[in-house]
Amino acid sequence: MNLETVSIRAEELWQFAITGLTDTNTYVQVTIVILVYLLAFWLAGKIRNTVGLTHHEPDLSAHPMRKLAYRVGYLVYPLIALVVLKVIIETSANNGFPTWFLDTALTIAVLLFYYSMIRVLVVNPVAAKLFKWVGIPILLLHLIGSLGAVIMALEDISLTLGNVNITAYGVVRVLIFGAVLFWLGRASNSFGKDIIRKQESIDIRTREVFSKLFEVALFCIIALLLLNVMGINLTALAVFGGAVGVGLGLGLQSIASNFISGIIILLDRSLTVGDFVEMDDGSKGFVREFRMRYTVLETYDGKDILVPNEKFISNLIVNWTHKDPKQRYRVDFSVPYATDIRAMVELIKEAVAEHPSVISGMDVPFEERPDCEIDSFGDSGVNMFVEFWMEGIDDGKNRVGGDLMLIIFETLRENGIEIPFPQREVRILNDELLKGKTTT
Incomplete structure (x- = not known):
């Protein structure tokens, strides 16, 4: 692009701006945008004040869904503005009304809604910065129609290693989606386990089983999605799966044993959170948490003992509070x-x-x-x-x-009662002999 082309492009933009400022339709569109946001603000306030879940801030001990509903209430305002603008644009376009300013307002509305989602739903500060500084530019490029050109430019940057072709776009895609999936897995795991543990109608042992199974299933799904993003054919993993099975039978049998033992403990209800147990090696404490590989015992002096789950299956333990506290x-x-x-x-x-x-x-x-x-x-x-x-x-x-x-x-x-202590009485049986020796 030479200087003449840049000058022509700048002149076209200037003429477009002058035309827009002198066009009555421009001011009509500006007025519509202002009215839409005022209407969205009024409706959002009505909804938040009417619905109890979004009106009153929950306390720390509230149900996770209750906390989520309150945070989602802050998305009502930008969502209403986004939906109303989209409806007006479609209606105006079908009737031949110019919508260039409305389209620009819609693009800004989408970016504001995305930013509001980050502020409301993403608690981790690192993840929030990633979504802001990476997600917003990608979304903007997509809205203005330039994302395809950027992807093509990144695909042109490639490196071939044998039969494998690595492109810059593939690396960037794996990094972005991998970070998103990792954060989504951790957030969903914590949120899902909180919901399961809040189900008072289910006994605590069953809740622990469901939370552990949920954790395993979730991370398996995340791993499969990440492999798909990386472009790995999942059918080609059949041979690799057999090798992993052999590895589990040889080198990873301890990890597999601890994981299965944890599931058995939760299913047979031999242990539960809050039980006081004593191991055969003398270590004892309260059961505080079941993990995939070990169980956390908290001692009276504030220490945490990490006991492999298989020890509760193969060794003798004393559960002091199993039936009755x-x-x-x-x-x-x-x-x-x-x-x-x-x-x-x-x-x-x-x-x-x-x-x-x-x-x-x-x-x-x-x-x-x-x-x-x-x-x-x-x-x-x-x-x-x-x-x-x-x-x-x-x-x-x-x-x-x-x-x-x-x-x-x-x-x-x-009451005048003394604690006895060891005492000894010495008796002399032959007093005359003792007196004679003393005289001599």
């Missing part, structure tokens, strides 16, 4: 042989029953009330123990055993 514990102590055991037992039971975490009261079954009994006869005193039931685990913030030991100690001291 109530647990029975005992506290041991000793009293002197001179103690009135029957009276002391009643004092200890009454003192232990006053603890707020101990299950007690006349409405509680007799076998679940605090009980104090003799354990054995020791060298220095009578060995006693107190059995009690409580909700939850006796550890961490819910440390009841330590409180009860202090209560027992104070109760014994208030």
